[in-house]
Amino acid sequence: GQQLNQSPQSMFIQEGEDVSMNCTSSSIFNTWLWYKQDPGEGPVLLIALYKAGELTSNGRLTAQFGITRKDSFLNISASIPSDVGIYFCAGQMAQDYQLIWGAGTKLIIKP
């Protein structure tokens, strides 16, 4: 079946550091989505990418849709304590609207 490889699985960083995570796939996607999940909450959309090569920012977050349409990355600059949580990537193909999920990157910020 289709799979997304998301890395790293977890990150322990100092407050103020930049964070980078990525997702790769053997399949081509028309949409890449990045979600954040706080404990006990549903995933919340952070950034949606619709075109190959697209680079989109949302505050301190920046995400890019890879040129090959098989990968995407998410960067967080100058991390703060409320950035902790699990970040998920998801890819969506045009012919079916099922989201294919990455396994998540758990972000832990050391004070």
Added chain:
Amino acid sequence: EPEVTQTPSHQVTQMGQEVILRCVPISNHLYFYWYRQILGQKVEFLVSFYNNEISEKSEIFDDQFSVERPDGSNFTLKIRSTKLEDSAMYFCASSGLYTEAFFGQGTRLTVV
């Protein structure tokens, strides 16, 4: 801002009982989904629903599960004869044509 709402937020049920999880998707959305997340694990796709029928389902979504959109507003997931391993967070989501999915806050199902 429109949102997907799910009820109840937490459901405790005896093993073998049936449960119905309810969702109210965003009103002009066309596609509806259920996802499951076992504690500490990744979000797993269960089923997608479009035009009053299932459009896609995963191998998790077996005969124990069913979905319904009974009144054009609610979107329900029924789990028959619950098992201990059905304990999880269940998320409903909806999307419009070619748009991203928006998730509800989830229902935590505990089977005892």
